[in-house]
Amino acid sequence: MRGAATVPFGDAFKFWLRLGFISFGGPAGQIAIMHRELVEQRRWISEQRFLHALNYCMLLPGPEAQQLATYIGWLMHRTWGGIVAGALFVLPSLFILIGLSWIYAAYGHVTWIAGLFYGIKPAVAALVLQAVWRIGSRTLKDPRRVPLLWLIALVSFMAIAWLNVPFPWVVLGAAIAGAAGGRWLPAQFNAGAGHAAAKTKTAGERFIIDDDTPTPGHATFSARRLAAVIAAGALLWALPLGAIVATRGWDDTLAQMGWFFTKAALLTFGGAYAVLPYVYQGAVEHFQWLTAAQMIDGLALGETTPGPLIMVVAFVGFIGGWTQQVLGPDMLFAGAAFAAALVTWFTFLPSFLFILAGGPLVEATHGNLKFTAPLTAITAVVVGVIASLALFFFVHITWRANGSIDAIALVIAAAAAVALLRWKAGVIPVIVACAVAGLLVRLAGFG
Template identity: 30%
Template structure:
């Protein structure tokens, strides 16, 4: 690994750390891939608090543990810059604004039985999100692709993801493939494993309790790898099919709120908790689903520099990094098919990409501008 750049020597105060993550928590729309792209823009390109290599290493580490990847990236950055205090400040300031906003929307939903009208805003914001993801994919890819073999690993990871291979298996397979040159002829082959969904067992409704709500979301936060689509499968299995605490429509509305609000998509749990048990339910669900992320990052964060000292482990981490970027690229492609649907959205995406790549405009301003356009178009 190259020697640390001047970016790694920057030590922001806890106040600075809190302010920047609070800003991200209130403006980071578009899901984990977009959040990670915005963090790259904020901390690597603009503030130069961390280097490209450090960012990619933490991205790989975040993808190796269960939980919300963008929130774990925030926690990793806080840990890297200010130790355990930074870990708590960065994570909390990224989560809390979204949790408060989602709780307010949930209260409106429970009272009126419907969501606010946000279709026009979504139509305009989504193309900007795609442009942000593409920008991060391009910038990070130039650092991550250190050899032709890593390019092959990334391509195989993308193909596996398109064919619905489980994300964890993709990352593990990429780590194995990337480390093959280090092992030499002892490793003869590698296989791609496929995982099928297991239907949740049907049953009668279970009485609602805060303790069961806490334990259910704690389990999800402890074992869930992958995107918001995987989260949807877990939520449906637990809360619709097994516990019968939600209807299918309530679940879909909860996921929609998680997508249209800034900050972590996992604040979908906040919405569900409020529907089930009011304000206390929202607080319990939020703490439970995010608590494992703080614990797992605190354990895994200090191991990243040690991993880089081993040639085999370092090569495996490189594989995880390129696989993570491959997943980001496929997500951008999949979302782009739904987001860029007419000449207006094409124009927004192209202009956003130009402003990001050529003039380095802050992505938060682009999202706010697109939201304003959406309000005007569909007002």
């Protein structure tokens, strides 16, 4: 590809490493950072090519910002470029979360730490509510024009919140509805390009990967390359899971974590908030690796660390490994850290496979309504599912075990929601302010 060699691999490595430590703000913030750095400042890739890659990643399950980094790294420096970019987007967050999870597991009962989490939990509920608004406003347009998407969102909300329908079945139902709707009612499911068109370039403006830069050979479809990448991905999935099953048995906690989070990775349409109900159903209700309160605490930690929000699964793995003593009572930290790393591996492996193997194939079908209509329906499901998650969080933080209402937690949640939705405050300042408020309430003997 013309110009690709002019981005030295060492320079790219330094950028992806730095990005892994500064990628706060969720997918929107992470994408904004990459756009500012790669398009506006470094000029490694043009606006049009950047948005084309982003639209592609938005069609895939998994964390779109991490996949976008993988895609651009792959486009510039082939397979190893994609692996480095995607891995460095995740690894700093994994190490930070392992440290924070250890502090939580070992010292979470300390009064001041409990006070901080008392304030953070309402902030997390407000963040989920913000996610409902953000995704809903983008997906659910005028109900008079696209009523079917509103109906799908409502049905998914009731299915999860009241009927306890497993998340995979809700997604499958939406995909079938979208496939049928794309054929018979295409106007209801024509979501468009997904992102605004690229800005008009200034005369003489050039990028290393420009609008007219030919697609490199490694990014064009090849059946042989596709088969090789799929085979390598299958081995990287089967070998560690097979070794665990062979040495510890299928019912072992680590084996069940590997299988469960493989399934979760394939259901993350719409981002981390969309798959959290499924993770909650499995990790909390079915396997009981952690409690509902711990799940909310884990989401709070995920919000305050760099990297994709789906990294909350590392917290789930750590607490599950800690409580289940996967390597024995004398190796609590080692077992928990191993479980966190294992869960992260099985969660992100499919994302790399989607980019490295499916990139050229899926890119060729982009804009085809037969392909995008089921994903549009799934995005509508995401709105309903996240709304059910918001309801669960608000009920959990404000309803005490004795049946009374925790008015202070409700006030903190309301203040956080106003700050996020009305004043457009940043995630980190809101969480810090709520944590301080919770600490003061606990130190004062309330809450």
